[in-house]
Amino acid sequence: MPRQFDLIAFDWDGTLYDSTAIIARCIQRAVADVGGTVPTREQASYVIGMGLMQALAHAAPDVPPELYPRLGERYRHHYIAHQNDLSLFEGVLPMLDALKARQQLLTVATGKSRRGLDEVLRSVELVGVFDGSRTADETAGKPDPLMLRELMSEFGVPPERTLMIGDTTHDLQMALNAGCASVGVSYGAHEPDAFHALAPRHVAHSVRELHDWLIANT
Structure with a gap:
């Protein structure tokens, strides 16, 4: 053929x-670090595949935009800690x-x-x-x-x-x-x-x- x-x-x-499970957990931990409502595992998994800031904003709609840089920094912190597990x-x-x-x-x-x-x-x-x-x-x-x-x-x-x-x-x-x-x-x-x-x-x-x-x- x-x-x-x-x-x-x-x-x-x-x-x-x-990497799906670790990414979802890192999103949850980053949102918690900035005081947002922690998304469920399903909600955190849903945004995987989007660009990072688009994903984090979607997963944490109650986090104000001025905290997005901090949110991104906390996500990267948690992800780097686990990247060798992937x-x-x-x-x-x-x-x-x-x-x-x-x-x-x-x-x-x-x-x-x-x-x-x-x-x-x-x-x-x-x-x-x-x-x-x-x-x-x-x-x-x-x-x-x-x-x-x-x-x-x-x-x-x-x-x-x-x-x-x-x-x-x-x-x-x-x-x-x-x-x-x-x-x-x-x-x-x-x-x-x-x-x-x-x-x-x-x-x-x-x-x-x-x-x-x-x-x-x-």
């Missing part, structure tokens, strides 16, 4: 990187290697900061794996389609040849807004029941299932 997609864009946290989901590297061997362009479209993404991409196992990336602090945050459009423009790939993979409705809505196909994963931040309205090609319930679907369908 001829290849359907030339460019595959992956979300990072909750899709490739096993790792790629099991099976991610073999999946990326298999896609790379097919000459598909692999990119990252993430709500992380450029500094945060670059720190994890410096690990030896990830050097040279991704062809490009966009982060929320250097372009528009999800679900705005700008980061996907920039990646497509950079590599000269049209929307119909681009696939977005993510664990949140923000990821799938961004793909829809950009005119791209999407695949959802159910093992990250959002409950997959919400995905169906956004018409993903598939919802994978494990990295192994995602790997097998991508090899068979992209």
Whole structure:
């Protein structure tokens, strides 16, 4: 079967990187530190994938804007304390290697900061794996389609040849807004029941299932 997609864009946290639970706890602790109403785990998980300040403002609507810098500082404090506890989901590297061997362009479209993404991409196992990336602090945050459009423009790939993979409705809505196909994963931040309205090609319930679907369908 001829290849359907030339460019595959992956979300990072909750899709490739096993960080959802720690991010949610760091959001809760940061809100508590500035005296806001602490969001539930579900509320904190929902905002994962947005740009940091957009996410924190959404998770803590009673925190006044003048405290946002402090809120961001406290989040980063808690996250840095736990960043060495994080790792790629099991099976991610073999999946990326298999896609790379097919000459598909692999990119990252993430709500992380450029500094945060670059720190994890410096690990030896990830050097040279991704062809490009966009982060929320250097372009528009999800679900705005700008980061996907920039990646497509950079590599000269049209929307119909681009696939977005993510664990949140923000990821799938961004793909829809950009005119791209999407695949959802159910093992990250959002409950997959919400995905169906956004018409993903598939919802994978494990990295192994995602790997097998991508090899068979992209």
